[in-house]
Amino acid sequence: MIRMTGIRKVYATGRVEVEALRGVDLHIGANEYVAVVGPSGSGKSTLMNVIGCLDTPTSGEYVLSGDAVAGLDRNRLAEIRNRHIGFVFQNFNLLPYATALENVELPLLFGGVPTRERSERAAEMLARVGLADRIDHRPTELSGGQMQRVAIARALVNRPAIVLADEPTGNLDSGSGHAIVELFAELHAAGQTIVMITHDAGIAKVATRVVQIRDGQIVDDRRAAA
Amino acid sequence: MTSLSFFRQMLQDVRHQKLRTLLTVFGITWGTVSVSLLVAFGEGLQKRIEKNQHGLGENIVIAWPSRTSIPYQGLGKGRRIRVTEDDIAALRREIPEATFSGEHGRDKSTFRRERARLTPEISATSPIFAAMRNVIPASGGRYVDDLDLDRRRRVVFLGDKLKKDLFGDEEAVGKTVMLDNVPFLVIGVMEAKSQDSSYSGRDEGKAFLPDTTFRALFGERYVDNFIFQAEEASQVPEATRRVYEILGRRLKFDAKDEEAIGMWDTTEAEKFFRVFFGTFRAFLGIIGSFTLIVGGIGVSNIMYVVVEERTREIGIKLAVGAKPRFIQAQFLLETLTLTAAGGALGFLVTLGVIAVFPSQLDEYVGTPQASPLVIVTTAALLGIIGLVAGYFPARRASLLDPVVALKLA
Numbered sequence: 001m002i003r004m005t006g007i008r009k010v011y012a013t014g015r016v017e018v019e020a021l022r023g024v025d026l027h028i029g030a031n032e033y034v035a036v037v038g039p040s041g042s043g044k045s046t047l048m049n050v051i052g053c054l055d056t057p058t059s060g061e062y063v064l065s066g067d068a069v070a071g072l073d074r075n076r077l078a079e080i081r082n083r084h085i086g087f088v089f090q091n092f093n094l095l096p097y098a099t100a101l102e103n104v105e106l107p108l109l110f111g112g113v114p115t116r117e118r119s120e121r122a123a124e125m126l127a128r129v130g131l132a133d134r135i136d137h138r139p140t141e142l143s144g145g146q147m148q149r150v151a152i153a154r155a156l157v158n159r160p161a162i163v164l165a166d167e168p169t170g171n172l173d174s175g176s177g178h179a180i181v182e183l184f185a186e187l188h189a190a191g192q193t194i195v196m197i198t199h200d201a202g203i204a205k206v207a208t209r210v211v212q213i214r215d216g217q218i219v220d221d222r223r224a225a226a
Numbered sequence: 227m228t229s230l231s232f233f234r235q236m237l238q239d240v241r242h243q244k245l246r247t248l249l250t251v252f253g254i255t256w257g258t259v260s261v262s263l264l265v266a267f268g269e270g271l272q273k274r275i276e277k278n279q280h281g282l283g284e285n286i287v288i289a290w291p292s293r294t295s296i297p298y299q300g301l302g303k304g305r306r307i308r309v310t311e312d313d314i315a316a317l318r319r320e321i322p323e324a325t326f327s328g329e330h331g332r333d334k335s336t337f338r339r340e341r342a343r344l345t346p347e348i349s350a351t352s353p354i355f356a357a358m359r360n361v362i363p364a365s366g367g368r369y370v371d372d373l374d375l376d377r378r379r380r381v382v383f384l385g386d387k388l389k390k391d392l393f394g395d396e397e398a399v400g401k402t403v404m405l406d407n408v409p410f411l412v413i414g415v416m417e418a419k420s421q422d423s424s425y426s427g428r429d430e431g432k433a434f435l436p437d438t439t440f441r442a443l444f445g446e447r448y449v450d451n452f453i454f455q456a457e458e459a460s461q462v463p464e465a466t467r468r469v470y471e472i473l474g475r476r477l478k479f480d481a482k483d484e485e486a487i488g489m490w491d492t493t494e495a496e497k498f499f500r501v502f503f504g505t506f507r508a509f510l511g512i513i514g515s516f517t518l519i520v521g522g523i524g525v526s527n528i529m530y531v532v533v534e535e536r537t538r539e540i541g542i543k544l545a546v547g548a549k550p551r552f553i554q555a556q557f558l559l560e561t562l563t564l565t566a567a568g569g570a571l572g573f574l575v576t577l578g579v580i581a582v583f584p585s586q587l588d589e590y591v592g593t594p595q596a597s598p599l600v601i602v603t604t605a606a607l608l609g610i611i612g613l614v615a616g617y618f619p620a621r622r623a624s625l626l627d628p629v630v631a632l633k634l635a
Contacts, residue, residue, distance in 0.1 A: 082547020
């Protein structure tokens with residue numbers, strides 16, 4: 001599913017060059033649940049951006065679902081994000097003026113799905129994350145946990161190869177956070193490939209594989225005993 | 227984005243920055259009003275002046291026989307040139323593409339009716355004069371005709387102001403006025419017209435007589451002046467040249483002696499006005515356009531702010547797969563909508579001003595005209611300004627790095 005070889009990412013800030021990733025090799029197969037852990041500044045966010053095609057590596061090979069994505073232009077990368085990646089962010093990143101349904105419809109809209117099918121699929125996905133009765137609510141009318149469920153529904157609605165989650169429980173109280181972790185476990189059980197960045201050792205335990213990053217390199221890659 | 231949520235977003239922008247959006251739309255509105263109203267006023271004024279000029283007649287030349295200034299065939303200069311109806315008839319024969327009418331004038335005779343006594347300018351002409359000089363009879367009356375001429379009838383056609391002075395609001399046609407104690411029948415009254423230039427008084431104050439009657443009454447052989455008219459303004463110079471040539475031959479003066487017959491070519495003034503108004507309208511259009519461009523800069527400015535404020539939203543959309551060119555189109559469309567709204571409002575204001583424009587002013591400055599030309603030009607200008615004003619902010623939005631926009635980095 002994901003095949004990264006020798007990925008390097010260098011940020012040039014003024015005269016100083018910061019090497020955020022220095023030669024990362026990472027293969028992730030279908031239906032893996034990978035937790036990426038590491039201290040802040042370790043390069044795990046950069047890795048997530050590169051995996052999610054939000055950012056391009058300075059050098060190295062990246063094959064996603066059989067497509068070489070390094071070096072594609074911005075419009076092609078947008079297409080790849082739309083079809084293959086679902087993002088879940090720490091701060092939800094929902095459109096504030098749009099309803100839950102409209103937020104979930106967004107990827108389908110950019111993917112060119114017709115209106116009728118769009119709302120059907122979005123409603124279905126909201127039902128799946130337990131928000132069937134909240135589809136017309138705006139983010140301000142939802143709790144943090146509900147907002148994150150909307151975000152997860154949005155990430156899943158276009159049936160992406162990978163769901164990328166960046167600290168999805170970071171802004172939630174422990175109860176809501178726990179429910180979200182359970183939801184991810186359910187999705188994984190249903191066959192979804194998940195890559196999650198987290199500080200939370202508890203969540204890392206749920207994953208089938210834990211990748212540890214330090215100073216832009218993978219220092220540990222351990223599969224949980226099944 | 228569905229059109230519904232597109233408009234919802236826009237309304238939200240407007241709500242968030244009521245004052246700024248309002249000022250911006252106002253800028254475009256004001257620009258539109260300036261362009262369309264200025265050009266409309268220019269057009270109205272031009273129409274008015276053209277109409278006023280035509281009060282004297284279209285493409286006409288007025289000629290006054292005078293004195294020679296060049297010796298000719300042994301004849302000295304300063305010799306008086308006199309033109310008779312025979313000469314006019316010769317001009318008619320030899321220059322068939324133009325029409326001619328002689329005119330006799332007099333301002334020493336008194337018209338009397340009841341207590342009114344007036345000494346107006348008398349103009350004695352042939353029937354064709356009326357059509358040439360736009361002297362149009364009001365309904366119920368007529369101008370001098372051929373039969374009047376043949377029989378030397380004692381009939382008179384009155385200018386509308388003269389009629390009012392003699393008869394007040396009474397009907398004049400069919401009544402009698404005394405001209406130097408000779409009764410004359412009123413056969414018609416002139417339809418009121420506007421006339422911005424004249425010789426020997428405006429037509430509204432004149433009394434028009436058949437030239438045969440006039441000559442019989444006052445014993446005059448020679449015309450005071452004659453007028454001629456060409457089909458097109460472009461034919462006037464050639465007709466003028468022929469007039470000098472033919473009359474020079476008949477009355478023995480040098481065809482190049484322009485002082486022998488003084489001429490007033492009214493098409494010269496029209497030519498001047500056409501150039502003048504072309505320039506004038508271009509000038510007004512340019513001033514208006516600059517106002518509109520300033521409005522466009524305002525729109526561009528507010529769109530930069532909107533992009534700034536919606537950076538996060540743009541990041542979200544990019545992350546879930548919106549193509550940069552879609553983002554660009556969205557902001558471009560939003561700018562065009564704002565511009566169109568301002569423009570539509572501007573057109574409404576312009577149409578409103580034209581609608582309530584006081585008709586009393588029509589005589590002086592004309593009524594502003596919202597011609598298709600004005601509307602199409604302004605709309606095209608608006609479109610271009612909207613596109614240019616929207617392009618740069620929209621481009622900035624589309625070039626946002628999603629990582630930066632989401633503040634992930």
